[in-house]
Amino acid sequence: MRNSAILQCLPLLADALGRAYGVAVEIGGTDAYTTGKIIRLPSLPADADSTFLGLVRGYIDHEAAHVRFTAFQVLSQANTTPLERHIWNIFEDWRVEAKLAAYYPGCQQNFTWLIRHLFLEGASPLPSGVAVVVDWLLLTVRSWSVPELAPRCQEAAAVIDQDWPGLRPDVEPILERMRGHCPDSLACLDYARQVICCLKESAPSPRQNPSPDLAVSTDMQSLISAGENDLPDDFGQVLRKSLGQNATEINRLTVAIVGGKPRLPPESKDRAAIDHAIAGLRARLHGLVQSSRMVRHKPARAGKIDTRRLHGVAVGNPRIFATHQARPAINTALHVLLDTSGSMRERIGFANQCCRAVAQAMALIGVSVGITAFPGSEPGTVVPLLRHGERSNQYQDVGARGMTPMGEALWWVLQQLSSLPEQRRMVLIITDGSPDGAANVRAAIKSATALGVEVYGLGIDSPHITTLLPGRSRVIAAIDELPGAVFAMLEQTLV
Structure with a gap:
């Protein structure tokens, strides 16, 4: 597919x-x-x-x-x-x-x-x-x-x-x-x-x-x-x-290109809150992953005797032993798409905290994580903050400025994900508002679905993302709400 x-x-x-x-x-x-x-x-x-x-x-x-x-x-x-x-x-x-x-x-x-x-x-x-x-x-x-x-x-x-x-x-x-x-x-x-x-x-x-x-x-x-x-x-x-011909007509698809944006030093005053969020999210995800990886018993002709199946001897069933069969481990890539437009100026510190917490928690359970900000310093650009394969602690905070080219940014992310080897691929959009061109975003989400890429939304003190991703988005107003929101969205995908 x-x-x-x-x-x-x-x-x-x-x-x-x-x-x-x-x-x-x-x-x-x-x-x-x-x-x-x-x-x-x-x-x-x-x-x-x-x-x-x-x-x-x-x-x-x-x-x-x-x-x-x-x-x-x-x-x-x-x-x-x-x-x-x-x-x-x-x-x-x-x-x-x-x-x-x-x-x-x-x-x-x-x-x-x-x-x-x-x-x-x-x-x-x-x-x-x-x-x-x-x-x-x-x-x-x-x-x-x-x-x-x-x-x-x-x-x-x-x-x-x-x-x-x-x-x-x-x-x-x-x-x-x-x-x-x-x-x-x-x-x-x-x-x-x-x-x-x-x-x-x-x-x-x-x-x-x-x-x-x-x-x-x-x-x-x-x-x-x-x-x-x-x-x-x-x-x-x-x-x-x-x-x-007619390249200026509406409902055309545009893809962002890579640009730049100044990095900011992390806010140390909220370090305790971030660590708490990471610990909470990691604990939930770790328990989920452990349960999905737990071995299960399978009837077999050799191995350890399964006392629950000894009755099979009476009817000539030799499958009275049990072997352990492991379920597949996580094979997942998650790309976080961070809105750093001008409207995020008052919330960008909070949003950076969310990115850092998600990246570190997911990396700890073996998920490949990438983070990209949009826009860059120039219109129609994105800024890769953490590429897949890099260590999660390499993430650097960015400031907020510019418009909201969410569609262009999402297309760029889909291009990156399409070449990754992971079987499961997800996008988490962190935003506080509406995109500049909703049609472009919806077209990207439609193509993502066809590709098997799951797109989720995290509203930062704003419900606008729920109109684009009904049922696949949550709204939070504080960092301590992050573990519950992310876990609720990603639970089914990670199992």
Whole structure:
């Protein structure tokens, strides 16, 4: 169920693909792009159809291929023209996708679907004028992966042969050499420059058109001297625009990114109260865990005689012995999500106490604990205060400031939990108010349920969390109420 839920949930799918490729994937805003180290997706629809899912998969695969295999400094170090960069990008897209597919064969299916979707199902008519030359180059390279593009290539070739009859015989051998041997980004640039040399040497068009519009001009020089804005969209641009359409509409999903926040020294005046809460919670949880781990007797043919089953001798039942059978131990991860927004300013000391008490009590019974605060110093960020696997005493208090991006933070936590090995996974949200976007929170909770992640809420002197998590939340006003509240919520999960 976990893998199926991840594949159908865009924020978790994006994160899983990024982890597989060793690149960071961020989600939010209205644009799709890559910085060379990070792949950025726009905010995602809460309910995506299979087409949008395919676009996301294809885009992450495509940009991950660039992050892993493109030497971006090639263009920055070379004195390139807009056309050189454009044709280089056509060639480089094909090269890096082929390399990624060699490492991850499943990527080829995503790329094939993407090419068919963009160039066959959603194909626009061939451009008029000299722009058809660039389109022909793109279609030819893409037809190497999807042969169904051959008719469109032939259509473009017929236009080129009519206006520039000597061009294709010069360019096609270059493309075949590239297809056979193109080891790196620099080689792609060399092939692009070879193609442009052929364009410069092509015979003048019999129908010269002085129009500056690239889409209608048949003058080859207009293509060679074209600016960035004059050239048609390349493969990546078309894909980014498809993802970014209507990215500002409501009910879109955004995932927080890691930020920072100043740490505070722990308040020593309340140490006794924290220790008391830890002891109380630990005692309850310890008793619960011990009872769940207690051995039970099982009838057997050998072992210690069970006097309660001696009557079996009279009827020939040899199972008069008893063996001990241990129940499984706890295999649980708990992630505490702490609201540190401005409204928590008067309660943040209390909330920090709760985090510290829960972390230490849970760690003592063998639960893997993580703690994350939201927001960080910047909007839409989270601050990991304790990562899974770290010692609970490494937790440091934080102050309160900012908005309440609970949904973005919860999505980030779900991404972290999805990669943990523990069978049971829980989230405990500690907050005093309502989130900025309740729809985003509800979508995250729904996906958590599909993943088997249990989400609980602890209201700090405020009942707002009970509207989001009815039946799975408690409200407390003092630290001595913490053991009873946490135990009541988590008892069934920990057994």
